[in-house]
Amino acid sequence: MATMKDVAREAGVSLSTVSYALNGTRPISTATRAKVERAAEKLGFRPNALARGLASAKSGVLALVLPPEGGFTATMAGFVRGARESAADEGFSLVIWPFAPDDHQRVHDLVHQRLADGVIVMEVYLDDQRIDALEESGVPFAMIGRTRELANRAWVDTDFAASVDEAVGLLADLGHTHVAFLSHSERSYQLQYGPSVRAVDGFADSTRRRAIVGQVVFAEDSAGDGRRALGAILDADPATTGIVAMNEFAAIGAVAELGRRHLSVPGDLSIIGVVTSPQVSLLTVPELTRLSIPAEEMGRAAVAELIDAMAAKPRRDRPRLFPCVYEPGGSMGPATTPPLTTTRKGTTC
Amino acid sequence: MATMKDVAREAGVSLSTVSYALNGTRPISTATRAKVERAAEKLGFRPNALARGLASAKSGVLALVLPPEGGFTATMAGFVRGARESAADEGFSLVIWPFAPDDHQRVHDLVHQRLADGVIVMEVYLDDQRIDALEESGVPFAMIGRTRELANRAWVDTDFAASVDEAVGLLADLGHTHVAFLSHSERSYQLQYGPSVRAVDGFADSTRRRAIVGQVVFAEDSAGDGRRALGAILDADPATTGIVAMNEFAAIGAVAELGRRHLSVPGDLSIIGVVTSPQVSLLTVPELTRLSIPAEEMGRAAVAELIDAMAAKPRRDRPRLFPCVYEPGGSMGPATTPPLTTTRKGTTC
DNA sequence: CGTGACTGTCGAAGCGTTTCGACGAAGCGT
C-alpha cells in the first residue's frame, strides 16, 4: 500500500502539497497537481480512510440503521439504492448497520467511535425513544418516517394520507361506494407505528369526505390472516366492492380467498395496494394495481436531509413528504351494480 | 469525548498502561486495572475506532457484501443475524455494504482503506470473477455459497443435493412416483448460479436413484410464471402428484393456480419447498411444508471461516455444508392413487 | 546473598492523514 509519503517522494513535492493537490483544499498550480496525480496513479495510491478520519474528525461514512429481523422488503432495498447513490454523489460511502430498533446504545457507540458521521433511521414510531436517545447523545441523524414531534428534526416520509385518499378516489371514480381498508396489525396501530396510524386515520378521513361507506380491518402480515380478514370484510359489509390494501402480505391471502369463493378480481371486487413494494404485487394474479412508495427518491432525499443536518446549516428547501406513485395492474375495475350480495352469501357459508 | 489521555490522567497512570489495562494486551495488576476501569467508566470513555484502527492496522469491522437490487429475503436476514452475533462474540462489528455483484473494485477500495478487515460475499456463482478479483487483490474473504474451484478458499454453503434428495425422499415415502422440480429461471442455471445448478443436478440424480419419474421446470421468480409453470408440469406429465419447489415465488403462483383448477393441496398434489425462507411459506394457504436454510447457523459459520482465513491459520475443522431443516406445513400428503388424470384434463382445457 | 526470570509500568515512536502558520516569489499600483 502506497502512502502519501510515497506519492510525495515520487512527485518530488512535500507531503502537504500532495494532500492539497488531491483534495483541492488549497490552490495548487496545474503543473504540480498534474505531477502529483500522475504519481498517485502510478503508485496506485488509495488514501487510508482511517488516517483521514482521524486527522479530519470525519469518517466519510453514513450509516443506515436497519433492523435485521424479518427481512427487508423491496421498498427498503429502494431506500438503500437511493441513499447510496446520493451519498456517493456527496462523497460519502453508505453502510448498513443491522441493529434492532432498541439498540440505540450501539448506534451511539459506533458514531462516537467515529465509524460514521451520521445515521439514517428507518421504521420510526410516532413516539420513539430511539430518536430521543439519538438526539440527546448528539448523533446527527435523519429519519425515514417521522415522530409526532418534529422540532428541527431531519426527516422524509411517505404521504400516507394523500396516497390513501388517492386510492379511495380511484375506487370512487369507478363507482365504488363501499370500500374496506386492509391494514397492518392492530398492534402496530396501538404501538403508534407511524405508517399504520397515518394511513388508517387518512382512510377514515377520506371516506368521510367522499361520503363512502368505509371499514377498517386489521390483519397480521401473512396470507393466512389475509384470508380471514377478507371474510371479516364481507361479513361486516356484504356490499363491499373495493379494498384498499396497505398490508401487502394479507392482500395476497385476500386475493387467494376471493378465488376460493369464486369471486373474481376485478370483476366482483377491486383491490388497490397502497404504500406497497412493487415486488409483492407480482405475487398475486392478476398483478396488483398499486400506489408504490417512491423509495429511491426518498432514500436520496433522506441523505440530503442528513447532510444538511450534519452541516448544521439551515436545510435547503425541498420536498420531504412523498406521494406514492400509481402503477397500473389488473386488479381494479368498475363497481358491480348491484353488488353480488346473493352470490357472496352463497359462497360464504 | 474523553480520550485515553483523559483516562490516564484521571487514573493517575500512563497512557500505555490504560491501553494495556483496557485491552489486556499486557499483564496489569488488579489494582491498577480497577483504577483505570473506574476512570474510564466515570468519564464515559469510548475508544476511537479510527485511531485504534490506524495504530493497529486493523479496523475491527467485518463487512457483508450484499447486492442492493431486488430486496433481501428472510434468508439473507438470517445470515446477517447469525453473522452479526458471531462477529460480536469475536470482537468485531458487522456492517453491510450494498454493492452490486460486479463492484469488486469498490470492495477492494474500502478494504484497502482499512474500513473492514475482511468481507463475506453472498450469491456466489460457480465461476465468479468477483471472487477471483478479491483473491487477487489480497482481500480476506469468505463465501456463503461456493465457486467451482475451492482451492483454499473459505466458504460455507447449503447442501443442495442432500436437501433436494431429502425432499424427494419425503415424497417417495408418501407414495409419490411422479415428481416435478420447480426451479429458478433457466437463465440462472445457464449462468451457473451455484444453487440452481446444484439443486437441479441433485434432483436429477435423486430421482434416478429412487426410480422416480422426475421432470424439471424452470420459472421466473414471480407468481405469474409459477402459474404457467404449473400448467407446463401437468401438461408434460399428467400423472404428477408431487412438486419439489425451490423457486418460492413461483411456488406461490403454482398453489394459486392449483386452487383455480379446483385441485386441492395436499389432497390432489403435494408441494414441498426446498431451500426456502420461512417467511414466504406464510404466503400460501395451506402453509408450505418446507426444508429451510439454516441461515443463522450459516451466517455464524461464515464469520468463523472468515476469521480463520484472516488469521491465516489453518482452519479449525467444522462443518461448512449445511443441510436444510425440515419444517412441517400443510402442503404434503399421501399420493392419490390413481392420479386424477381425468379431472385434470377437464380443468386444464 | 547474588543472579536471573518475571511483573508491572512508563516513555516514546509510530500509524497516514489534515491543516495551520510561515515564507519565498511573483504581480500590482504608485
Next chain:
DNA sequence: ACGCTTCGTCGAAACGCTTCGACAGTCACG
C-alpha cells in the same frame, strides 16, 4: 523601484490509539 497582496509550497504539529524497548521491583533458587 518600493512596499503590499496573492499564490504556491513547505514543515511541523496535531488526531487518539497501539506497541516496542526499557527499567525498577519481586521472587525463587542455588
